[in-house]
Amino acid sequence: MKVFSSGCTFDYSWDEVSTANWRKYCPWNDKSTHVVGVDTLSRTVDPATGILRTERLITCDQSVPQWVLSILGGTNTSHVYEVSYVDPVAKKVTMCSTNLTWSNVLSVRETVIYRQSSLSPATTTEFSQEAKITALCGGWQKIKNKVEEASVDRFRENAKIGREGFETVLEMSRRVFGEQRELEKQRLQS
């Protein structure tokens, strides 16, 4: 098993980040064109805690290295199952995702957390990400290592791109929400 982890701080409030998070893969994000579908499978609010639990299916057209395809077979389209938990009191979003495609040969489990930062809670949000990648295929350890290493490399590259893309969504989101507020104000005044 290999572990990839990273983290950063976004200069946006948790409310903004957790709202924009639902649109992370929208067309505003020009860095996420590999995501071709985001479908909600279920959504419930726990009456005792107020925690919002959502199951989603994320579909990607990922460029997989040719040599991986030749070992694992299959196509470039892959599905990811994601369960997320929004705790509105603690101001924390946790998203756990796992790969559905090639799950018999490779297990990728990722946990992403967005939480209100402790230093300046009103204006910044902490992001952390951890992925556990395990090659399950029988056979040579060498090949397993290679598959795991390539997956971690890919994860690292995508994490950077993902952050940049999400920044764009956050920026657009803030701008558009601001414009909306402005419009409402004008409407109220007239």
Next chain:
Amino acid sequence: MKIQGPEKNVNGEMQEKYKVCRISSDKLSPITSNMAASIAPECNDIKEKYDTCFLKWYSEKYLRGNTSSNDCEALFKNYKGCLNKVLKERGIDAMVDDARKSGSSETDAEFLKKS
């Protein structure tokens, strides 16, 4: 390892899907549109309606403490009806069931509790 740029990744089919939810910038609104597409193009319209409803509920009610309301229930039911048919046809429903069994009870135990 090289990452393909967006141009290379966008094939004809994807552009078609993106067109559905891309709207001109003068119409941009935080609560209407600009959502990701569904994997089932025939569900895009109802999905867009549901997503829009959800985002409005999330930002205006849920985050302000009104967690018990469920404004978008009817839209979600329609969207799910459309989506489930496609998931079944493509065999994705079985994959999802497996993933549920192997992981989500663990994460539920950890993250559904009061913090």
